[in-house]
Amino acid sequence: MLSTFHGLEVAKRGMFTQQSALYVTAHNIANANTPGYSRQRVNFVETEPFPPASMNRPQIPGQMGTGVEAGSIQRIRDSFLDYQYRNEASKLGYWSARSEVIAKMEDIMNEPSEFGLSKAMTQFWESLQDLSANPENEGARAVVRQRGIAVAESFNYLYTSLSQIRDDLGQEIKTGLLEVNSILKQISELNDQIKAVEPNGYLPNDLYDKRDALVDELSKYFQVKVETVPSGGNALDIAEGIYEISLVNQDGSTVKIVTKDGYSKLSVDPPVDPVNDPTNPDGYVSEIRIEDALGNITTISYDKFNDLASGRIKSLIESYGYGSDPNNVKGYYPDMLADLNKMAYSFATMFNAQHREGYDLNNSNGVDFFEMNVSDNTTGKGAAASIKVSDVIMSDLGKIAASSKSGESGNGNNALYLSMIKDVQITNGSATLPSSSGTTVSVPITGGTVQTFYQGLIGKIGVDGQQAERMKTNAETLATSVDNNRQSVSSVSLDEEMTNMIKFQHAYNAAARMITAIDEMLDKIINDMGIVGR
Amino acid sequence: MLANNMLRNLSNSYERLGKYQEQLATGKKISRPSDDPVVAMKGIAYREDLARVKQYQRNIGEVHNWIDSADDALDKVGLALQRVQELVVQASTDTATPEDRKKIADEIDQIQKHIVDVANTKVGGKYIFNGADTKNPLFIGYPGETGFAVNGNQSDVEIEVFDGIKLDVNIDGKTLFTGIIGMLDNLKTVLNDPNSTGNTISSHLSQVEAQQDALLAARSELGAKQNRVEMMENRLSTQEVIATKLMSNNEDIEYEKTITDLITQESVHRAALSVGARIIQPTLVDFLR
Numbered sequence: 037m038l039s040t041f042h043g044l045e046v047a048k049r050g051m052f053t054q055q056s057a058l059y060v061t062a063h064n065i066a067n068a069n070t071p072g073y074s075r076q077r078v079n080f081v082e083t084e085p086f087p088p089a090s091m092n093r094p095q096i097p098g099q100m101g102t103g104v105e106a107g108s109i110q111r112i113r114d115s116f117l118d119y120q121y122r123n124e125a126s127k128l129g130y131w132s133a134r135s136e137v138i139a140k141m142e143d144i145m146n147e148p149s150e151f152g153l154s155k156a157m158t159q160f161w162e163s164l165q166d167l168s169a170n171p172e173n174e175g176a177r178a179v180v181r182q183r184g185i186a187v188a189e190s191f192n193y194l195y196t197s198l199s200q201i202r203d204d205l206g207q208e209i210k211t212g213l214l215e216v217n218s219i220l221k222q223i224s225e226l227n228d229q230i231k232a233v234e235p236n237g238y239l240p241n242d243l244y245d246k247r248d249a250l251v252d253e254l255s256k257y258f259q260v261k262v263e264t265v266p267s268g269g270n271a272l273d274i275a276e277g278i279y280e281i282s283l284v285n286q287d288g289s290t291v292k293i294v295t296k297d298g299y300s301k302l303s304v305d306p307p308v309d310p311v312n313d314p315t316n317p318d319g320y321v322s323e324i325r326i327e328d329a330l331g332n333i334t335t336i337s338y339d340k341f342n343d344l345a346s347g348r349i350k351s352l353i354e355s356y357g358y359g360s361d362p363n364n365v366k367g368y369y370p371d372m373l374a375d376l377n378k379m380a381y382s383f384a385t386m387f388n389a390q391h392r393e394g395y396d397l398n399n400s401n402g403v404d405f406f407e408m409n410v411s412d413n414t415t416g417k418g419a420a421a422s423i424k425v426s427d428v429i430m431s432d433l434g435k436i437a438a439s440s441k442s443g444e445s446g447n448g449n450n451a452l453y454l455s456m457i458k459d460v461q462i463t464n465g466s467a468t469l470p471s472s473s474g475t476t477v478s479v480p481i482t483g484g485t486v487q488t489f490y491q492g493l494i495g496k497i498g499v500d501g502q503q504a505e506r507m508k509t510n511a512e513t514l515a516t517s518v519d520n521n522r523q524s525v526s527s528v529s530l531d532e533e534m535t536n537m538i539k540f541q542h543a544y545n546a547a548a549r550m551i552t553a554i555d556e557m558l559d560k561i562i563n564d565m566g567i568v569g570r
Numbered sequence: 571m572l573a574n575n576m577l578r579n580l581s582n583s584y585e586r587l588g589k590y591q592e593q594l595a596t597g598k599k600i601s602r603p604s605d606d607p608v609v610a611m612k613g614i615a616y617r618e619d620l621a622r623v624k625q626y627q628r629n630i631g632e633v634h635n636w637i638d639s640a641d642d643a644l645d646k647v648g649l650a651l652q653r654v655q656e657l658v659v660q661a662s663t664d665t666a667t668p669e670d671r672k673k674i675a676d677e678i679d680q681i682q683k684h685i686v687d688v689a690n691t692k693v694g695g696k697y698i699f700n701g702a703d704t705k706n707p708l709f710i711g712y713p714g715e716t717g718f719a720v721n722g723n724q725s726d727v728e729i730e731v732f733d734g735i736k737l738d739v740n741i742d743g744k745t746l747f748t749g750i751i752g753m754l755d756n757l758k759t760v761l762n763d764p765n766s767t768g769n770t771i772s773s774h775l776s777q778v779e780a781q782q783d784a785l786l787a788a789r790s791e792l793g794a795k796q797n798r799v800e801m802m803e804n805r806l807s808t809q810e811v812i813a814t815k816l817m818s819n820n821e822d823i824e825y826e827k828t829i830t831d832l833i834t835q836e837s838v839h840r841a842a843l844s845v846g847a848r849i850i851q852p853t854l855v856d857f858l859r
Contacts, residue, residue: 142602148613148821158621165625169632169729172696172704397705439702446696446704446727452736487618494603495611501604516578523571534854 038086038100040561043554049103050547053080056106057540064528072249074111074526075533076241081107110274111241117522118248119262122255124515129256129348131511135504137205137355137368142501144197147494154490156190157458159183164455168448171438172397178433180451181425188406188423191380195373195420202319202369205356206308209321212257212349213302219254220281223247224299227278231296234277235269244276251281258347259284265296283326283336291326291334298329305335308356320357320365368500374415375493380423381416382467382479383486384408386457389477390469394437394450402437402450403428416480440471458486576846583839590832593823600821609821616817622733623810629729630806633799636727636739639693641792644741646688647750648785650681654754655778661761662772668764671771675761682754683712689747699743701725708743713751720748731802737795741788749784753777 039045057078067073085099146152163183167176226247233240254260261284264277271277282290293300304321324336338358357367384406391402409422428435440449449471456470465482469475481489592601603610660666661674689699689708696704701723711718724745726738757774760766 138604139602142604145603147603148600148610148617154614154617158618162621162625162628165629165730169629170694170696173694441702441725444702444704444723444725445706446700446740447702447725449728452728452730491611491614494614495607498603498605498607498610501602502607505604520571520575523574527571531854534858538858 038096040558042086042100042102043557044551046101046103047547047550047554049083049105050550051544053078053104053106054540054544054547056109058537058544060109061533061537061540065530065533068528068530068533072245072252073528074113074241074245074248075528076109076111078109079107080104108239108272108274109241110239111244112526113244113248114522114525117518117525118251121515121518121522122252122260122262124511124518125252125255126257126259126347128508128511128515130346130351131504131508133348133351134355135501135508137201137351138497138501138504140201141198141369141372141497144194144201145494145497153187153190153194154494156183156186157487157490160187161455161458164451167436167438168451168455171448171451172445174433177436177438180436181429181433184405184425184429188425191376191420191423195376195380198369198373198376199421202356202373205352205369206319209304209308209349209352209356212352213304216254216257216349217301219250219257220294220299220302223250223254223279223281223294226250227294227296230276231267231278234267234271234275237270237272239272239275247279251279254281256347257349260293261290285336285340291336292328293326295329300326300328300334302326304353318357318362318365319370320359320362320367321353322358322360372493372497373420374417375489376420377416377418378480379420379486379489379493381408381410381413381419382462382481382489383458384419384423385416385479386460386467386469386477386486387454389475390450390453390457390471391437393440393469393471393473393475394453395439395442395444396437397434397445399442403435405429405436405454414480461485572849576842576850579842580839580846583835583842586835587832587839590828590835593828594825594832597823597825598821599823613817613821616813616820620810620813620817623806623813626731627803627806627810630731630799630803633729633731633737633739633795635693636698636729637792637796637799639691639698640741641789641796643688643691643698644785644789644792647685648782648789650685650688651750651778651782651785654678654681654757655775655782658757658771658775658778662768662775664768666768671761671766675758678754678757678761679714682751682758685747685750685754686712689743689751698740699747701740701742701744702727708747709751713755720744722748731799732806735802737799737802739795741791746784746788750781753781 057080060076060078064075081104083102083105086102087093087096087099147154149155160180160183163176163179167173167180170176226243230240230243230247233243251260251262261282263280263282265280266277267275278296279294280292280296281294282292284290293302303325305323305325306321308319308321320338322338326334326336328334338360353367355368357365357370359365359367388404388406391405394402396402404426406423407426408419408424410416410418412418436451438451438454439445439447440453441447453470460467460470462479462481462483462485465480466476466478469477484492593599600606600609600613657674657678661671666674686709691698692707697707698704700706700708700721702725703721703723704727706721706723708721709718710721722744724742727740728736728738730736753774756777760771760774
């Protein structure tokens with residue numbers, strides 16, 4: 037026998053459930069513009085029918101439904117799209133950092149323009165040609181000296197500016213890792229909260245959203261892999277569990293950085309903080325250290341950096357420089373700095389050798405035109421930063437050796453040879469001076485000429501920059517399209533929410549109307565029945 | 571999502587507009603190597619070529635300087651030698667008395683000093699007839715004075731007028747001028763000698779002519795060099811046109827094309843804006859009571 041108030045209970049459940057659905061709709065609308073928010077829905081579940089199968093069940097025909105309840109509130113999200121998005125985001129992080137650093141380098145090199153190193157070299161060449169036509173002229177000599185200073189200063193400027201940017205990259209690696217560590221800490225804390233909520237049978241949707249937003253952020257820095265571990269207890273089957281996050285290498289091997297027990301701290305060794313910590317002045321990274329919650333340290337050494345799949349940190353380290361020790365540093369900026377040193381050293385060495393062969397206005401042999409502090413003759417390390425016109429030349433214009441023969445002030449042949457230096461063919465690191473003396477000079481540049489070497493540098497920046505820009509655009513397009521897919525699943529559509537609102541409101545109203553109907557029925561029974569003959 | 575897409579498309583569209591605008595403002599296709607590495611690298615080489623051609627043109631200016639000055643100086647020497655020839659003819663008549671001849675010798679002495687001055691011509695701070703030793707004059711003092719000396723550097727002064735092509739711009743002043751001065755010395759000795767007859771003096775005419783021939787040879791050498799320089803100059807101006815054109819083809823924009831592109835892009839941008847304004851606005855919210 038059914039209870040008299042059965043209908044009231046069913047209608048009340050309906051009202052409550054529709055009401056909670058309306059509130060969830062309100063929550064969705066309120067968060068329509070919240071980054072990382074996934075829309076939520078109430079999973080409506082029918083309540084247990086009456087009577088249940090049992091020995092003492094009442095004998096009524098059929099099972100009667102008892103209404104509805106909100107089984108769970110779940111967020112709508114496709115974890116496969118998350119996976120795709122994060123892959124693209126780490127590629128995007130890699131290529132956009134790459135394209136940024138190359139753009140900075142292009143800005144500094146400032147080629148092609150009227151103000152770059154190649155212009156300074158051309159003007160120096162012009163002044164030497166003028167000197168060869170007017171070798172006895174003090175004015176022509178003064179111009180050669182000034183243009184020589186301009187060449188030296190161009191090298192100094194390029195070297196210092198590029199080093200400055202490289203130092204900035206070091207800072208960026210440092211702050212990037214701080215950011216990563218903070219993200220890992222937050223993810224780990226969210227894991228803890230989720231671990232506390234899920235066993236009670238709840239779905240902490242908003243915590244899930246926060247955690248996924250953090251993983252998205254993290255995937256810009258490193259390529260990561262996310263695995264889930266159930267949090268146990270009374271957790272629902274659809275509960276997402278605890279995230280365990282690992283760094284992914286190209287060969288697919290992984291290093292855990294967040295586990296259910298805690299999070300790791302990432303740092304690089306030696307520390308890259310050129311401003312506050314000058315122990316690493318040449319700027320290189322030899323390993324990434326990963327210290328887990330228990331204090332165990334895993335390292336990824338420099339020769340394994342290539343293994344890191346992608347991400348902004350990898351790109352920054354590749355630009356900043358990496359290697360086993362300060363003398364074996366590879367990387368985009370260190371390579372460019374080394375090439376500038378090679379170029380400055382080769383040019384100045386050949387120029388000095390040719391200058392020494394000539395004769396100055398006082399009929400003595402030339403001295404070194406350029407001076408520099410070089411620690412290693414095979415690489416010219418230090419040349420670009422320290423090159424300058426020598427003090428002797430600075431104090432006496434007559435010391436410029438324009439003549440190829442003693443006592444001939446009108447002989448400009450040596451000036452002419454000097455002007456040819458930048459176009460001297462270098463073979464296997466050895467160059468024969470343009471004069472007929474046949475003197476050979478060994479230089480760090482292995483082939484071509486100083487001029488073509490520089491063109492090659494600019495060409496390389498151009499090609500690399502173009503590639504980085506193209507890859508960045510590709511990654512951006514893919515990331516955007518995956519994100520679009522993801523948003524079409526997870527984001528709040530106001531149209532849909534409005535439709536839902538109408539649906540739930542009507543259902544609520546209808547349930548309320550049911551109560552009125554039952555009220556009338558009960559009124560009939562209570563007030564109008566059994567009054568015959570009263 | 572629609573809003574994001576629209577924002578992205580709009581900013582892409584802005585970026586393209588900016589690119590065209592930059593191209594129009596600079597007149598160049600590229601502003602950084604990564605825009606087009608090939609154009610950038612070629613650009614460096616073409617600039618280099620152009621700078622080279624312009625420098626050689628300047629060097630040729632200097633060559634002209636040398637040759638014109640030398641030619642001008644030798645012209646004066648020619649006039650002087652003509653006068654000497656007249657004087658020798660005058661002195662060789664037997665009616666001329668030793669006093670007359672002495673006066674003629676005095677005039678020749680003055681002419682000799684004039685020729686020494688010409689030999690020491692200085693142009694733009696350079697002695698042009700003393701070989702490559704341009705800081706010092708060919709002659710120190712005048713003949714007959716104590717301390718008279720000949721410096722006599724005979725090296726060529728070479729100026730590069732094209733890659734590897736050098737012109738020696740000076741003439742051998744020492745041989746020419748010492749010949750002339752020596753000849754004049756002889757003349758003076760003969761004229762000052764009271765025993766000289768008309769015949770002995772007129773026999774010196776052939777010496778004068780020999781020096782005139784030497785002078786002519788030097789001037790025609792200068793003339794030939796002049797021709798060579800002019801040919802080189804023509805070649806260089808053709809080269810300049812070619813180099814400028816190559817550079818321009820490589821890196822300059824075609825204005826008509828870029829402006830058309832800009833206008834097309836502008837209308838695309840307008841369309842994107844107006845479509846955006848339409849799709850962004852309405853939702854179901856607008857139509858519910």
